[in-house]
Amino acid sequence: MGMSTHAPTSDFAKEIARAPGGEAIYKCVQCGICTASCVVASVSEKYRPRELIQRILIGMREEVLTSVLPWLCVTCRMCTERCQEDVSPADIFHAVRYVAAREGHIPSVFSHAVDLVLQDGWMLESGYSDFIEDERDDLGLHTDLGWNNQFVRRIKEKYFEGGLTQ
């Protein structure tokens, strides 16, 4: 992160605290146990959950919402288990994703997966090849997977009309 000045503000933290999953953000004491436990942090130089939460707390809204970092969390919840203050960084990053998505910041891989579910009712319609159908048949498994693709239209109407998220 570059050397620039930032005027701290609590507005963004308040916003995240109101979003689903972000409620506990004020309990964070910045102890770093989440980062020390994070599997993604252990293989990446840039991903640091504690620091990301710190950025939210001091109000770096633009930076956090446009960053790829909140999307790197694998939701393994090791941080949730170990946090001694009952904060779940994984849930906070979910709240960030929700807010970011509302403003159109979604990695293409996520929006693509969502599109597939909203269209077919599940994710792997295009991946269900004849070859795999045969494999299933050989195993004695039924080949008609019976996914419902009607309900997702209701879901789409209610939650995804007018952009990828409501």
Add this chain to the structure above:
Amino acid sequence: MIAKPGGRKGSISTSSDTALVIGGGVAGMQAALDIADQGFKVYLVETTPSIGGKMAMLDKTFPTLDCSACILTPRLSEVSHHPNITILSYSNVEKITGRVGNFRVRVLRRARCVHEERCSGCGNCIDVCPVEVPNEFDQMIGFRKAIYMPFPQATPNVCTVDMGSCIQCDRCIRVCERDAIDLNMKDKILRLSVGVIVVATGYRLFDVSAYPRLGYGKYMNVIHALEYERLINAAGPTQGHLIRLSDAKVPQNIGFIQCVGARDVSKGVPYCSRVCCMYGIKNAVMAKEHNPNTEVTIYYADIRAFGKGYEEFYHMAETRFGVNFVRGRVGRVLENPENCNLIVSVEDIAHHELLEVEHDLVVLSPGLQPPRSLEHIAHQLHFEVDDEGYVEVQNTFLNPVDTTIPGVFVCGCAEGPKDIPDSVSTGSAVAMRAAIALLHGGAK
């Protein structure tokens, strides 16, 4: 049957001039002395074979690095010789009825199988006993015999037989010149009548094996603070030589982990244990004193150095002794199977670095918890306990050592975690409260 207090032949104590102190740690001892010095009689009941409590186990105290035993031992002697104090050690309070001015207490005097008035504490019996078992006082590092004294200055200075381990070979009996040992001794019930009761039951340490991620119980070189205390204590199992339990090597790189079983919502202990930062720093400084070349690091979320001289002690640990302070709570501890060293994962927040640090010894600093015995006493006396299990006081500001039951007072860690000076202060405070209650027969 009302017991006669020691030292005053022919006098019968009445409840209005007698106090019961439950717990023989430093707070209970202080309360007993201050009540006794005012002319009242005191029964001091202690569940272990000797009074002295946790303080007797410690090596040095913060922030002055005084030798704990050196401060405590004169007090042990004072309590033991005070004409108004009767020590009932190796005993438990079983039942309490009545009210202020007239509590009736049933005490179980467990059979130590040694006649207290005959034993001189010479230790000949200990030398010949063939049975060795892990030593509780040394936190199960090192051994004691089936007949034993928990520590050299044990008070009363008599031996106790652990009948569960005794094989009844009678070697001790044969060598005792005072005929003090009786392996057929039975438990006795003592009924007391007292005017006031002081709860001074102390604390227990959080069981750190509740954190599998820190490796205690799995890796030999992960120990907790009280085990560390016994290792550096000259009267301990290694005569004060700090060594690793896996290979007896002197550690060159020690990591201290703070807030283990304290400030942890997920383990049901959300509160701060008050003393761990200071005893952790004290332990780190002691490691440096033992071996100045040792690398010593403390991993913490906050350092709470709140008392007189505490901040200066913290500063001195860093600048004069060279203890490394890393702000960052430890994620987990792994073992290097080749040398039993430990690998600690932590974010060094100040330097923006995610580290895996290798230590050859890791010491966990457990938080404090109410002792299990407190529940029984609370049940007997019906005083209120708080959410954490500590004794609730009448009023935090105006009546901080009175419990919610008249005539029952609380001092030391039974009320909440506190250091030695505060424990002693509250001991003196309850003595005054108890005396006032006794003078007025409970009317005040």
Add this chain to the structure above:
Amino acid sequence: MREYLLYLGCTTPVRLPSYEAATKAVLSKLGIRLLDFKDVTCCGAQYIESISPRAHIGLGGRILALAESQGKDVLAICGACSGSLKHSKHILDKDKGMRREVNSMLREEGLKYTGNVQVKHLLQVLRDDIGYEHIRKAVTRRYSGVRLAAHYGCHVTRPYDIVKVDDPENPRVIDEIIECIGATAVDYPDKTRCCGGPLLAMDEELAALIGADKIKNVRGVGAEGIVTACVFCDIHLSQIQIGDDEVPESRVPIITLPQLMGLAYGIDKESLGINLNRISPEGILGTLQEGVGQ
């Protein structure tokens, strides 16, 4: 006979049908009847969950209401699905507003969620409905002490408050079952760490690094195979070993728990889809001893 609606999720039927087949074969042998769960949708884990939490609950809620309408509980064998459905149930149970919202969407299908349905993961059914005793007794061919490492995956055991499956820091179910069927369960560093699978979408390289780390730790203790209970983990841990520079002999076989159990129960390899395992577990199978019952 205990019955469950088998919720497969998106991935298992297509990418790991052997897991489905083995689960059906083994649970049937152990006295659990699995019913096909038709007309469901994706549970919304990971992707929908991140973009619209309420859409996520909606999808989960309908699946649960469908099960409720059939009077049966749900067994999810994918870790992410089980965690996701449990999360949806948790929210629906405590948030009246959300429940009303979801039920209003379900009305036209005549469905309603009232909370009268449980979600279990495979490990829970094995431990609680069947029990270790029975698992041990049903063995007809024991593994002779082959060293196996259990990989639990993240969504199976965490967050404990919602999924309530096993101790998240020291899980034991797979290890106990491994021991029940005659193999030796070995511990290894960072056993409870994620396999890295969910990161594939965003950063393949990092995902591979995480998985490789786990394989290295498992190899380091001399384990001869990894036993999984989640489709995602199984696929990922296999996939990363099948790179250009991986020597076939040094690969650690990945095998799903029901496949491992099925072989000990005398179920044939074909029914368990063993031939579909990317890395052959022949080494593990070779340690099976005939006719050694309990």
